[in-house]
Amino acid sequence: MLTEIQNLHDVWETNRTVKSTNQHQISFDDLTNSIISTGPFSFYIIDFFDMSLSHISPSLFQLHDFDPETITFNDVLGAIHPDDINFVVKAEAFLTKFFYENIGREKLLSYKISYSHRCRMKNGEYALFNHQALMLTMDDNGGYGKSLNIHTRIDHLSSFNTYKISLIGLNGEPSFMNLSLDENNSESSEFSKREIDIIKLIGNGLNNTEIAEKLFISPLTVKKHRNNILTKSNSKNTAELVKNCILQGII
Secondary structure, eight states, rough: OOHHHHHHHHHHHTTBBBSOOOOOOOOOHHHHHHOOOSSOOEEEETTTTEEEEESSSSHHHHHOOTTTTOOOHHHHTTTTTTHHHHHHHHHHHHHHHIIIIIGGGGGGGEEEEEEEEEEEOSSOEEEEEEEEEEEBBBTTOOOEEEEEEEEETTTTTOOOOEEEEEEEOOTTTOOEEEESSOOGOOOEEEEOOOHHHHHHHHHHHHHHHHHHHHHHOOOHHHHHHHHHHHHHTOOHHHHHHHHHHHTTOOO
């Protein structure tokens, strides 16, 4: 096992559940049907109790040429670009600390984690993927149970990795965008649930009036939210906003 992959396991070792957790309450069909993809994608569920994989999409084998009979989680981790694996290690360690210090570990089930890294393709070349993780179960002590991981190819949108993390809030929780691993450069953007709802509707092509009708607010209120969103996301226009939000896993 590569040292970097062992380092990842070391991060999870102190945080994972010590026993098998109950099945998640949301059906897997509902979870996969909610996935909105902007490119080729694959998914699987990782059980941190024993690092076993389940519910593996056929596209995982098609994209990366893994053997369906022998695939392990280490195979998936081993496909990460050598120059990106240290970022992934630091990102996972950062997330543990960020939830503990800023959000509360118990709220991990109410967040979708998003960051990007390059991954080896079937032809041996590397492409940029957006990694999204949604924790499905935890034990009573906050230990990691099962997680749905989704990898979407995004190199048609950008070949540049920002090496930043976004946390998309669910169930009314606020979202934290573009978190930097550098504590001396910790500037990030926090979006409310209302702003996330508007971003998603913008991504669907709705104008201010249509968004106002959907959310039962005035077009002027939508316009104010829209201007705030552009400022927070450092986007010059709507097209750049949509692109940035796709890269961050919001839409």
